[in-house]
Amino acid sequence: MAGPDLDELVARAREGQPRAVARLISLVEDSSPRVADIARALTPYTGRARVAGLTGPPGVGKSTSTSALLTALRGEGLRVGVLAIDPSSPFSGGALLGDRIRMTEHATDPGVFIRSMATRGHLGGLSWATPQAVRVLDAAGFDVVLIETVGVGQSEVDVVKLADTTVVLLAPGMGDGIQAAKAGVLEIADVFVVNKADRDGADATVHDLKQMITLARRELRGPSWRQPIVRTVAAKGEGVDEVVSALRTHYEWLVAHGELDRRRAARAREEVAAIALRRLHAELADLRDGDRLGDLAARVAARELDPFTAADRLIAELKGS
Amino acid sequence: MAGPDLDELVARAREGQPRAVARLISLVEDSSPRVADIARALTPYTGRARVAGLTGPPGVGKSTSTSALLTALRGEGLRVGVLAIDPSSPFSGGALLGDRIRMTEHATDPGVFIRSMATRGHLGGLSWATPQAVRVLDAAGFDVVLIETVGVGQSEVDVVKLADTTVVLLAPGMGDGIQAAKAGVLEIADVFVVNKADRDGADATVHDLKQMITLARRELRGPSWRQPIVRTVAAKGEGVDEVVSALRTHYEWLVAHGELDRRRAARAREEVAAIALRRLHAELADLRDGDRLGDLAARVAARELDPFTAADRLIAELKGS
Numbered sequence: 138m139a140g141p142d143l144d145e146l147v148a149r150a151r152e153g154q155p156r157a158v159a160r161l162i163s164l165v166e167d168s169s170p171r172v173a174d175i176a177r178a179l180t181p182y183t184g185r186a187r188v189a190g191l192t193g194p195p196g197v198g199k200s201t202s203t204s205a206l207l208t209a210l211r212g213e214g215l216r217v218g219v220l221a222i223d224p225s226s227p228f229s230g231g232a233l234l235g236d237r238i239r240m241t242e243h244a245t246d247p248g249v250f251i252r253s254m255a256t257r258g259h260l261g262g263l264s265w266a267t268p269q270a271v272r273v274l275d276a277a278g279f280d281v282v283l284i285e286t287v288g289v290g291q292s293e294v295d296v297v298k299l300a301d302t303t304v305v306l307l308a309p310g311m312g313d314g315i316q317a318a319k320a321g322v323l324e325i326a327d328v329f330v331v332n333k334a335d336r337d338g339a340d341a342t343v344h345d346l347k348q349m350i351t352l353a354r355r356e357l358r359g360p361s362w363r364q365p366i367v368r369t370v371a372a373k374g375e376g377v378d379e380v381v382s383a384l385r386t387h388y389e390w391l392v393a394h395g396e397l398d399r400r401r402a403a404r405a406r407e408e409v410a411a412i413a414l415r416r417l418h419a420e421l422a423d424l425r426d427g428d429r430l431g432d433l434a435a436r437v438a439a440r441e442l443d444p445f446t447a448a449d450r451l452i453a454e455l456k457g458s
Numbered sequence: 459m460a461g462p463d464l465d466e467l468v469a470r471a472r473e474g475q476p477r478a479v480a481r482l483i484s485l486v487e488d489s490s491p492r493v494a495d496i497a498r499a500l501t502p503y504t505g506r507a508r509v510a511g512l513t514g515p516p517g518v519g520k521s522t523s524t525s526a527l528l529t530a531l532r533g534e535g536l537r538v539g540v541l542a543i544d545p546s547s548p549f550s551g552g553a554l555l556g557d558r559i560r561m562t563e564h565a566t567d568p569g570v571f572i573r574s575m576a577t578r579g580h581l582g583g584l585s586w587a588t589p590q591a592v593r594v595l596d597a598a599g600f601d602v603v604l605i606e607t608v609g610v611g612q613s614e615v616d617v618v619k620l621a622d623t624t625v626v627l628l629a630p631g632m633g634d635g636i637q638a639a640k641a642g643v644l645e646i647a648d649v650f651v652v653n654k655a656d657r658d659g660a661d662a663t664v665h666d667l668k669q670m671i672t673l674a675r676r677e678l679r680g681p682s683w684r685q686p687i688v689r690t691v692a693a694k695g696e697g698v699d700e701v702v703s704a705l706r707t708h709y710e711w712l713v714a715h716g717e718l719d720r721r722r723a724a725r726a727r728e729e730v731a732a733i734a735l736r737r738l739h740a741e742l743a744d745l746r747d748g749d750r751l752g753d754l755a756a757r758v759a760a761r762e763l764d765p766f767t768a769a770d771r772l773i774a775e776l777k778g779s
Contacts (some may be wrong), residue, residue, distance in 0.1 A: 176764045177766070177767070184761055401759045402756050402759040404759070405758035405765065405768075408765045409751060409754055409755050409769050409772060410739075410751060410769075412765055412768075412769035413772045413776075414735065416769060416773055417735065417738045417773065421735070430730060431723075431727065433730055434729075437729070438725070438726040440505055442501075443494070443501045444730045445494035447726075447733075448734040451731075452734050452737055455777075456777050
């Protein structure tokens with residue numbers, strides 16, 4: 138792909154052509170050698186999209202909630218991009234969110250773009266490809282980018298590093314889970330959603346959450362965001378407007394407190410570090426010419442050398458290269 | 459900790475003193491500045507332990523199986539170290555395997571050492587701290603090291619990079635899961651265990667697995683290991699001796715086919731690369747003196763600079779340092 142083609146692709150993506158958007162995401166996801174050129178070409182058009190992360194344990198109704206949220210945001214006339222992040226555990230079992238939603242009501246809506254992304258095997262996981270895809274959607278004029286994690290794992294924590302606002306979904310009947318999870322979810326949630334709120338135990342779940350929030354606040358200093366708890370029945374669309382409203386309120390809070398800039402600077406920091414590490418990793422791999430890493434590894438396997446000394450030698454050669 | 463203290467600690471660990479073993483693992487897990495010295499001191503005494511990885515989706519009875527396997531291996535007079543790897547998702551919910559087993563029959567057995575390790579926040583996850591802990595157990599004279607992953611995520615895949623033999627546990631009634639998981643588990647399993655084999659659906663699970671294995675073999679070239687399927691009822695100890703036997707047979711196959719050396723060389727390669735990357739990451743962090751990364755990230759957040767150009771500058775400074 139030569140330069141003019143890239144310019145045209147970017148121009149078409151900015152006009153909102155789904156094929157151009159999809160093509161750009163494929164290029165950045167596959168670590169195309171042009172990924173840096175793409176980022177450079179897109180950067181001037183970015184910074185406008187609100188980025189929300191959705192996460193939560195299996196069984197809380199994440200895909201139903203995402204679909205309902207999409208409907209509500211579209212109802213306000215907003216263009217919405219969805220990135221469904223799949224950590225690709227061999228045991229994940231479920232169909233990809235994006236694939237499921239794609240087949241529903243949003244499939245033919247030009248104001249919606251849905252993409253599943255696998256993070257397996259990516260050095261740095263979410264930290265690498267996802268910000269590139271967010272940049273594409275941002276430059277393509279989507280007002281909101283929803284990042285949803287599929288499955289359970291490190292990605293739930295990492296999503297926070299990418300989002301302006303992180304929504305944690307829970308459901309009744311997971312009492313033990315909430316207790317065990319409290320440290321983690323309190324750290325990452327900006328908005329709590331208790332889905333399936335028409336079921337037994339919803340009051341108890343909300344009550345537990347409130348207690349956790351109150352306890353955590355005692356340990357905090359200074360003014361801070363008070364995490365709201367929204368009850369929803371996503372399958373019936375109930376409470377979803379309140380989630381949209383909570384997202385907006387949080388975004389306004391971020392702007393008013395300088396927190397949006399702070400989060401985006403932290404996000405840029407993560408991204409730059411991830412790109413630098415990936416490049417260094419590639420340079421290390423290049424030292425396999427003459428298989429330098431392989432030679433050192435063989436000596437480690439034979440216990441002639443410890444791995445730290447081997448790593449030191451590798452780094453010395455990298456810096457000399 | 460001065461040099462002589464380290465020598466003494468290593469000597470005590472080699473005598474099998476659990477406190478010395480535990481202390482060494484703590485030091486390597488916490489990335490003590492002495493971690494390289496520890497690896498150097500241990501390396502001459504390593505290479506003897508057989509390393510087996512146990513993995514599988516939640517609900518298959520992993521902790522019960524590990525406990526039963528421990529009993530069976532101890533029955534053969536083998537000393538066994540267990541590393542329970544916890545990817546520390548905020549949603550994991552379950553108690554740590556190691557903590558549960560520690561309270562059972564093996565608690566007072568000097569031939570057993572059990573340790574839970576959290577991988578959250580570790581660059582490279584399992585790739586980093588786990589090989590260090592394996593090295594400690596190997597040097598301390600444990601005949602078998604069992605690495606068990608807790609929860610679901612990338613760690614299930616990564617465990618293969620650390621183990622001589624990978625055991626994948628499944629259970630009846632997970633038919634859809636097996637179908638969805640087939641590509642992943644076929645790649646990583648050396649031995650399949652269908653636990654809870656006294657339940658309905660066990661025959662179907664075994665049948666499905668057999669079909670998957672047969673299909674996968676058609677795509678392979680050359681002679682290869684045929685993954686056995688062992689039925690167990692771990693809670694009653696049924697079939698566990700057959701698992702031990704399958705582990706031994708696979709180990710003998712590894713040795714006879716030169717595959718053990720190949721796997722250990724690959725493991726050393728992963729480890730050296732992980733250590734080198736971690737060091738480079740630390741050097742990048744040092745560039746925060748004068749907060750060079752922060753300056754660049756702020757310019758990226760302000761969209762004055764794209765993150766790839768920022769990463770290039772960071773690497774240039776790293777190499778100049």
